[in-house]
Amino acid sequence: MAPTVKEHHAQRRQALLDAAKESLLNPSIRSVNFEAVGPRAGLRRNSVYLYFPSENHLALELAEDVLPGYQEQLVAAMKRHREPREQITGYAKAIVSPDARLAHEVLRNLENRDRTPEIAAKVKEYYVELSRPIVEPLKALKMTDPETTAVLLFTMLSSTQDVTEKVVDAKAGPRRALAIVDMIVPKG
Structure with a gap:
């Protein structure tokens, strides 16, 4: 009480x-x-x-409750490293970690809701915001269009858990996703 x-x-x-x-x-x-x-x-x-007032309102408030802490985890994983490539790898490992499952479920839930303009705008905002931490390391590595690359990397990595549950082995999925990041991110 x-x-x-x-x-x-x-x-x-x-x-x-x-x-x-x-x-x-x-x-x-x-x-x-x-x-x-x-x-x-x-x-x-x-x-x-x-x-x-609606399930959409609850889903949006849930995202506001969960995603800022998730972004802090991603940034903390990057701060453990000095080199841009290692920062990106730390970020990627944090995304495919089982500890990130709730954040991915929150995002997936929003994506699967009725796509009202408000929901669509918030989903876009979350993806851009959650990918923002690796923009500077990508710029330091001279990646073309680092903002778009960051969003694409985040999207690929965040979908790993869903794909892993449905298609590939639970250990092989994250390992392969990290190998893909290793292949596409230039060596400093």
Whole structure:
């Protein structure tokens, strides 16, 4: 029990966000919908509307809750290295790590929603923002069009977990993705 109505409301919203995370990581659900999230947070489906006006709003707020921390992980993985190529490799390893699964599920959930202009713009914004850390290392390596290259690398790497689950071996997928990065990123 929260001491104020405002704090109670904030606690319920957080419980719904936590339930949405659990739903995304559950192989039998893997989406953010009120039917799955409400009961996990101790609410009836209709009560979720008191906290989020739509499933899209919940999905967007979940992205705002998860993705900044994910980007910090990517940057931290890069900061362990000095050379641009090693920074890119550190970034790539962080993306294909099992620890990144929630962030990838959050992105995939947004991509699979109704493509309203708001959702489409946010998906684009997230991909650009999450790829931004490797733009400078790519520039240092004299890569052509480093901004586009960064987005393409991020997209390829972030899809590795989904493809790995559906098509290739769980260990071979990330290993092969890292080998592809090694092949295309120029040696300093």
